[in-house]
Amino acid sequence: MPLKSGFRSLASVEDALDMFLGSLEPLNRVEMVSLEEAGERVLAADVRAPRDVPHYDRSAMDGYAVVASDTFGSGKDAGVILKLTSKDSIVSGECRQVHTGSPIPEGADAVVMLEYTEAAGDGVEVLAQVSPGQNIGLKGEDVRKGDIVFREGRLLKPSDVGLLASMGLTEVAVYAKPRVLIIPTGEEIVPRGVEPAPGQMNESNGVMNYLYVKRFGGVPTVHGIVSDVKEELAAALDEGASYDLIVTTGGSSVGKRDLIAEVLASKGTVLVHGVAIKPGKPVALGLVDAGGKRTPIVCLPGYPAACAVDSMVFVDPAVKKLGHMPPAAYRTQKAILTRKIYSEAGYRTYTRVSVEEGRATPLRTKGAGVLSSISRADGYVITPPDVEGHEAGEEVEVTFLE
C-alpha cells in the first residue's frame, strides 16, 4: 500500500556524473559558420594561417624608411640629412615617410623613429643610427602561412574571432551544438495559457530548461506535455532518439505516478536512479536504445527547485561534453552567513542565498512566501556531503550558477 518508497541506494554526485558522462561520446557533426556566428563555438579542426602575418614587410613605427648604412655614425649631435621622397623604392641618400603598418619601400632596410629626426629644408635630418631590419616587421615574422594559430577544441572568444578575421578567414569549421529534446511530463501539468483546475499546474519546467539548455550551449526543443502513461512516455523517448540528448521533467521519483525510470529501463539502460543531492535526489540518468543508437537521457524531478539544480549539475556537463565545450566555470564570492544553513550529512546540498554587501542570507524553500523568496536568490552555497551545515557568521563561498 505504500504510495512512496525510498530509493534503494543513492549514488554520490561524482559517481553519478562519472557513470553518465563516461557513457557519452562528443558529437562528430561539423558545420561551417561565418565569423559572425563563430562566437562561443568550438573549433572542429586546427586553424592554419592562410597567409603570412604580416603579409608584407611593414613599419613597426611612425618615422622614415631608410637605408640603414646611411645612418651609421649618426647621433644626436651628428645628424645625416636624407632626401625625402614619396617613391615606392628608395636608394642610398633618400628616405620615405612611413606610418606604423606602412609597407617598407623597396631598397629600404630600416625605419628611423620620428623622434630621432628633424625637418631639414625639403629633407630630413636623422639623429640616430639604425641597424638593418630595425623597426621593421618582416613578412611572416608573426605567423608563417600554414602555421597552426588555434587548435581544434578552442572555444572561440570575440578577440579570437577578430584574429581569424585579420588573417583573412571568413568562415570556420565548428562542432555542431548538441540538439536537446525537453519532454515535460505529468498528468497534472497543463500548457501555458490554460487556466489550471485545482490539482493542476501550468507547465514551467519545460521553458526553464529551454533557457538552461541554450545557456549551456545546446539547441533546445520543447516537446508537448506527456501524461503519466507508460506507452506515451515510451513514444516520447522514441522521438527523442533523433536528438543528441533527452531531458524529461517530472515523474522521476519512486512513487506510483513516477513512471519514467521504469519506462527507461524497458527502453534502454538506467545508469543511475537517485543521487545524494539536495534538492534533486529523484533524478535518473541513462541511455535510450532506439532509432539504431543510444541517446543519453536525464530525467529531472518535477519540483522546480530540484529540477533547476539537477539541470545545472547533470544536463550542463552532458551538453558541454557532447559539444566539445570545456566545463562551465562559475563566478564565486566569499560571504558571511546571516543565518544557519542546515544540510544533511551524506548529501551535496545546494542552498539558495541572496547576497548583499558581503552577507549571504539563505532563502526559505518551504511555506508561505517561498516564491517571492526565490525571486531574490542570487547564488548557491554548495555544501559537500561530509559537512553538516554552516553556522551563522561563518564565511562561505557563494557560487553564481545562473
Next chain:
Amino acid sequence: MPLKSGFRSLASVEDALDMFLGSLEPLNRVEMVSLEEAGERVLAADVRAPRDVPHYDRSAMDGYAVVASDTFGSGKDAGVILKLTSKDSIVSGECRQVHTGSPIPEGADAVVMLEYTEAAGDGVEVLAQVSPGQNIGLKGEDVRKGDIVFREGRLLKPSDVGLLASMGLTEVAVYAKPRVLIIPTGEEIVPRGVEPAPGQMNESNGVMNYLYVKRFGGVPTVHGIVSDVKEELAAALDEGASYDLIVTTGGSSVGKRDLIAEVLASKGTVLVHGVAIKPGKPVALGLVDAGGKRTPIVCLPGYPAACAVDSMVFVDPAVKKLGHMPPAAYRTQKAILTRKIYSEAGYRTYTRVSVEEGRATPLRTKGAGVLSSISRADGYVITPPDVEGHEAGEEVEVTFLE
C-alpha cells in the same frame, strides 16, 4: 611636421566612465516577449501574480485528507479507523487518499502523512493526531493574487522564467535591448574576403565588436568600412543617430589620419579623448548631435588588443546602462605569476595571461609570435595606476573578461 603628438592630458578610467555614463539615460522602449525569449532580459515593470499561489487548497504531503477532529486522541498505540472514499467531499469518519499537490476534498481540513497510517481492511487506520490546517497549503498562502513577485529592473534567470510560467504568465514586458551601430574606419582596411595589398588589412574589429556587443546585451549592426575622410565619417555618424549607441573602430588617436575625434567635435561633444589605460589609451567618448537627439559614441582604437580592452571597459557598461542591466560581474582566480609584469605608473594596465594549474604567464604583445601567443590568452591581470607592475612569484588576481 610631427606625424603624431601626444594627448594633452589623460583622464583616469574612473573619471572617463563617470563623465560618459553620466551623460547616458537608460532607454524607455519596452517590448512584450514570450517566456522563451525572456531569458536574460530586464523586466520593464513590476510583475504581479495573476492568481493566488497555490490557486487551491493543496496537500503538502502524500497521505490522507481527514477531518482533523476525527484524529484527536490518536497515537501510535491508539489508532482510529476511517472509511476510505474517493468522493470529492468527505464527512466525519471518512478519509481520502491525496498526493503532494492534490486538491483537498471538501469537508477535509487536514492531511495525515502516509507514514502515520496503516491499511485496515477497506479503511485506513490513522496513528497520529493532526490539527486543523496541518499539512495543507492554503490557497494564496505562498503569493496572493496581485502581489508583486518580481520588481522592475530584474534580470531574468531561467529559474525566474520558470516561476513566471508556473504562475500562469505567458509573456512579460522587458526593456528593449540597446541597438548599436559599429562603424569600422580606416583607409587601410579592406573587407573580409578581399586579399589585402601591402599596407592594407582585412576588417576584423567590426566582427569582434559585433560579438562583444551581443555578449554585452545589445543588438549589433556593422556598418560598411568608412575611409579616413571627414565627410564620410560625419555621414556615418549621422546614420548612427538612428541607433542607441555608436561604436567606431580606428582613427581615434591624435595622428594625421586620426580624424574621428575632430569629426565628433564638429558634430557634437567630445567628453573624453585619451584615457590612462594600457592598452587602449587612444579612446574617445562623446555624444553625437544628429536626428534631433544626442547619441552616445565610443571611438575605439584600431589596434586590436587596445580595441578589445576599450570595448570591455567602455562599450560594455554603456550598453548595460542603456539596457537597464546590472554591471558585468566577472569570474576571477588567484594565480602565481611565472614572469614579471611591467606596467607604467599612472595607467590602469590590462595584461593578458594564460593560466595553467594556478600559474599565470603574461603573454607577449609584441614581436614574433604575438598572434599565437594571444590565442592562448585566458584572462587579464588588471594593475591599478598606483601599482608599478608585479614580480615573478607574486600572487595576482586574474579576471576572465571574455
